[in-house]
Amino acid sequence: MDTASGTKIAAGVSAALSGTSAITLIINGRPVNLDVAPWTTLLDALREYVGLTGTKKGCDHGQCGACTVLVDGRRINSCLTLAIMKDGATLTTIEGLAENGALHPLQQAFIDHDAFQCGYCTPGQICSAVGMLSEGRARTPDDIRELMSGNICRCGAYVNIVAAIQQVMKAAEGSVTP
């Protein structure tokens, strides 16, 4: 349902949208058409409209990282993102990391190292770690701790989270995993 009110249409500015408008997101490799209001966050669109509830709502203010997803390959807080602003973007959520039934190496590493207790922060932790590894800035455990600081774990599984990420980094370097 496109309800462009079109109160002030000037050259170079789209019509003012106040109702819902149609957007397309490429989510985990599949194009998804959605009708969203301007104030619908990407997090709410994923959970409530697309039914992908793996991405979690923690603080809803960009402080905890539970809502972390990859947009065009980069990790962001989906709670502070308006879905309408990401029309046409490519998203990867926790549901899109496994390939052909095989867990993503980070998913497997989190299991291997028991890198969670309640698991609520885990989808955000893993998506954030995927983003961090592709940024290529982490070298040491201290780097991992600093560059994963946007993801809070209230169970305190940090030690095992760092170990899980290190396992994947070492495997990528071709050395023996612990």
Added chain:
Amino acid sequence: MNSFSYTRASNVASAVRAVTADRDAVFIAGGTNLIDLMKENVARPPHLVDITRLPLNRIEELPNGGLRLGALVTNADTAYNAAVERRYPILSRAILAGASPQLRNMATNGGNLLQRTRCYYFYDTATPCNKRDPGAGCSAINGFNRIHAILGTSDQCIAVHPSDMCVALAALEAVVHVTGTNGDRTIPLAEFHRLPGDTPHIDTNLRTDEIITSIDLPPKGFADHYAYLKLRDRTSYAFALVSVAAALEMHGDTITETRLALGGVAHKPWRNLDAEGMLNGIRATKDHFEAVGETIIRSAHGFGHNTFKIELARRAVVRALQQAARVGRKS
């Protein structure tokens, strides 16, 4: 979040026209601060103009040897830009000291300048705040003010500007380029943010019909002697209690130029040119740095919970200057 209408601008001129035609319209780019404030009911814009698709997303060399940072380049792309890392490492360090990687991937350079204070009372709509509601009163002055300002305060507002990036930009003497209804103009970073005075609801000297297009860095990057020292309650992902950007030009042990900017202590990145001038032609010793620290805090005033910041700022200045004097020294 309250409902609002939304448009997307495709060029700078149309973006300016959109906020000129509707005085209540607000630009949105990274959204990391604005959407949070909208969820808290502190910001209630009836109309958002999406500027994320404007062509302001490049970092370019300037003919004078400086570097132009597009207003829409993300904080992460700026901090990790090879030219910024090599020629302006103090800026890279300051950006990476702030927020989280996810937020830095979203937040833009222009938005970083325009972020609002993190004063608890500004965020809490149940309490009076002159910045949010002019004339209502300040809850922080006699309230819980541990994170608040010690320099440049007024009897109306003791909020601090929360940015790390802006502290480094102040030390580098960056220049903000803006465009508005009356055309282009430039604003030196030192004049971009305001002190609260009796109009604490106005954070900056950017006019309501203007948009930031770039932040230009002068050629001098102080890559040999610099430090960004950030002191906070935890060592990552927290706002500064006190931060110091220190940049030196040195000839041997002698300082030939000093830039110092403090964060977490005032409504804007704090500079004291008299204090900076004290070090010119002077040997880089702790005694001389102590004198600079004393000068900077001479006009500081605490409000109870934040009084510790006065001594913390003095010591932070000394330590940052010591670090800056050491960095790059061939021993």
